[in-house]
Amino acid sequence: MAQPKDTPNYKVIAENRRARYDYAIEDDIECGIILEGSEVKSLRKGGSNIAESYATVDDGELWLVNSYIAPYAQAKTFGHEERRRRKLLVSRRELARLWSDTQRKGMTLVPLVLYFNHRGLAKLKIGIAKGKKNHDKRETSAKRDWARQKQRLLKDHG
Secondary structure, three states: OOOOOOOOOOEEEEEOOOHHHHEEEEEEEEEEEOOOHHHHHHHHHOOEEOOOOEEEEEOOEEEEEOOEEOOOHHHHHHOOOOOOOEEEEOOHHHHHHHHHHHHOOOOEEEEEEEEEOOOOOEEEEEEEEEEOOHHHHHHHHHHHHHHHHHHHHHHHHO
16 A cells, blocks of 8 residues: 555555455556445445455446445435445546456456545555466465565574
């Protein structure tokens, strides 16, 4: 995260921890998200999940599919649908690049982090990723374990 964490408005709402395990993330992009009022209130309370969601480019627009935002009890009749498709905001150039990466190169758009930025606006960080096979996951796990063991050895003998 490049954003300063000491600002009062910055707050991570939901994080997709399995994304870096299941996918090899080559690049990431920050995009805005169109939300209803009750969704913003619910996010401020911290009720959301982006673990099983993904992003897709349809008809020249970027959409977040299958993300969960908990219902806001005080909204009553003005509530929202929990798993609706939410439109994501990116520039035309970025949208064209995302479309070409997914259609031509076979990449996947994986949501990484949903957060409020320093201005208090809801943002979503999307990773442009390629799916890992089982042997790739084992290799990553082995590298991580070796790095941890190396640090432990250096600490003990240093």
